[in-house]
Amino acid sequence: MTKYAALDVSQELTAVCVVDETGRITAEKKIATCPETINSWLSKNAPDLVRVGMETGPLAVWLWNELHDRGVPIVCMDARHAHAALKMRPNKTDRNDAAGLAQIVRTGWFKHVRIKSRDSYEVRSLLAAREVLVRTRVKLENEIRGLLRTFGVLFGKACGGFALRAEEIVAGELDASAPMRVIVETLMQARMAILDRLKVFDRQVLMIAKKNPTARLFMTAPGVGAITALSVASVFDDAERFKRSSSAGAYLGLTPRRYESGEVSRNGRISKHGNQMTRKHLYEAATTLLTRTKAFSTLKAWGLKLAKVAGFKKARVAVARKLAVILHAMWKTNTQFCWSATAA
Missing domain, CATH: 1.10.287 (Helix Hairpins)
Structure with missing residues (x-):
């Protein structure tokens, strides 16, 4: 019978819960937060393991890499997404959290988080x-x-x-x-x-x-220096991260929030999800592009035109979002920045 497991990780002890395909708990225990200990316990108590899940956190990168290298089918889940399901439980304990995470892993109702290189x-x-x-x-x-x-x-x-x-x-x-x-x-x-x-x-x-060839490619874009280029390249990690380059803006929290319920429908400010440092670097690159870069480009013309209508602050955010999209498209197609629509 196939098994699913989840880890509720803390610095010293990790609560582990194993469930079968029907959702029945077959094994649970608190063990030391050590990759070798966790791997040995899972091999003994869940031989037919299909998937192991854990939330994002300070130890997630280290633990995911160590368990993955040992052949454990580990996946990392978005902690905010998992919290939405776990908050329905009346009592919050490590044991209950591990059991709830195991059920989420079994049903597949979780948002997968990619661990970077x-x-x-x-x-x-x-x-x-x-x-x-x-x-x-x-x-x-x-x-x-x-x-x-x-x-x-x-x-x-x-x-x-x-x-x-x-x-x-x-x-x-x-x-x-x-x-x-x-x-x-x-x-x-x-x-x-x-x-x-x-x-x-x-x-x-x-x-x-x-x-870094990717950073050198990004630096052909106006306003993008070494810091911004490395920041964007490291946060994307892989050119095939997104199927569409337009998703890069939403990934960095540069797209407006959307709320719709019945007759109510409105757009809010940008979500500010994703990495704050990279978003700040793109803001700075957009400001440099709009105020200091003297060479003409279609992107700068679009940003200055938008600034006259909506103001400089909103134009800077819009240019930062479009710059993120352009940089990902440049990486995916391995082409340098096109300064004009004619060149494109």
Whole structure:
């Protein structure tokens, strides 16, 4: 008799439940969150295993790869989709969640989540670490501005950048205040250390982009640099990820929400589902395309025309969505960006 299983994963223990094709529970237990332990227990208690399911989570990538390498028919389910079914149970326990997930796996009523390749996760880890340093640098700069403003010292703008202006303030307006001079100098030293680490990450990003043919292909599009190219390539992971390139915009949360019930029918703001970091990179690429790119392109003309009608913010979101669609189509067809409709 065929069997189906589900894992409710936590850091130390994992609740496992096995059901047969009729939905009857045949085995359940809490075991250590170890791929070898889970594989051994499933081999012993569910020899005719058809499918094993688990939710997305912090340990999902590691556990999925380890179990998949051991020949376990593991699938990863969208946690939001599974939660919609599990919330009908009156009591939430690890045992009940595992049993509910097993029934979802048996019926097939779940949304399959694709686990990306190891290279894609390594690139995304690099971009995420760089994003943390960028936010820390901006927070330090804003903190310096705020502390100086309290004492009537306005930072403003000066030729030479943030560091030169800070040196001028420390040597001039803060010369009579030793405590504030120490505070600002300490924060500036922390900022310089962050900038040094950022340079290391930027060199790694450029080196990876040069070796990645997909990233080089994406960088032929206006506004798309090494960071955006690697971010989009790593989040898509595979050119055959979508049957239609138009699905790329919805995957990144760049399409409007839709609500329809009876006589009520309305469109809302964009869903913002999918990866937030890649969506931010596409926003920045769209802004660069509309404001800094001087070369003409059909995409820029369309975006500027839309900005006159709907405003720049909406136009930027629309261009970001269309840019995601275009980049996926470029990858799928292995063609460079077409600057005009005539060239296309």
